[in-house]
Amino acid sequence: MNKPQDYFLTIQLFxxxxxxxxxxxxxxxxxTVEINQLTAIEKKLLKNNxxxxxxxxxxxxxxxxxxxxxxxxxxxxxxxEYGSGIYNLDWNHEQxxxxxxxxxxxxxxxxxxxxxxxxLISLEIR
Numbered sequence: 001m002n003k004p005q006d007y008f009l010t011i012q013l014f015x016x017x018x019x020x021x022x023x024x025x026x027x028x029x030x031x032t033v034e035i036n037q038l039t040a041i042e043k044k045l046l047k048n049n050x051x052x053x054x055x056x057x058x059x060x061x062x063x064x065x066x067x068x069x070x071x072x073x074x075x076x077x078x079x080x081e082y083g084s085g086i087y088n089l090d091w092n093h094e095q096x097x098x099x100x101x102x103x104x105x106x107x108x109x110x111x112x113x114x115x116x117x118x119x120l121i122s123l124e125i126r
Contacts (some may be wrong), residue, residue, distance in 0.1 A: 006086075013087040014080035017095045021073045024102045028066045031109055035059045038116050046119050058112055065105055072098060 039055045042048060072094070079091070 010085055010087040011080060013091075014076055017091070018073055018076050018080075020095070021069050021076070021098070024098070025066060025069050025073070027102075027106070028062055028069070031062050031106075032059065032066075034109075034113070035062065038113065041120070042116065045123060046116070048119070051116065051119070054112060054115075058109065062105070062109075065101070069098065069102075 035055055035058060039052065039059075042051050042055060076091070
């Protein structure tokens with residue numbers, strides 16, 4: 001390939017990764033809203049300290065992961081605009097690692113959410 005095509009492909013790859021990171025960040029922001037709602041449900045109905053602690057710990061983890069994705073997005077933006085202009089395997093490897101981390105994080109949330117729903121189902125209303 002020639003230089004203009006290489007440059008265009010590189011920009012497209014960076015843009016793809018940035019869009020994916022933005023999608024993940026939007027999903028994590030929504031998780032924060034859901035965690036806050038589940039925390040309110042736990043406090044009002046379930047009143048389980050262990051569950052409350054797990055929700056707080058997951059919210060903290062969610063916030064830290066969101067910050068890591070934001071930093072990664074900034075690094076990609078900076079590299080795209082001012083870097084060497086080459087999208088190499090290192091960038092692809094980092095994106096794959098972030099993708100796996102996001103998937104595992106989301107699975108953890110779903111497991112925690114299921115625990116809360118199971119406790120709500122078993123709750124006896126007087």
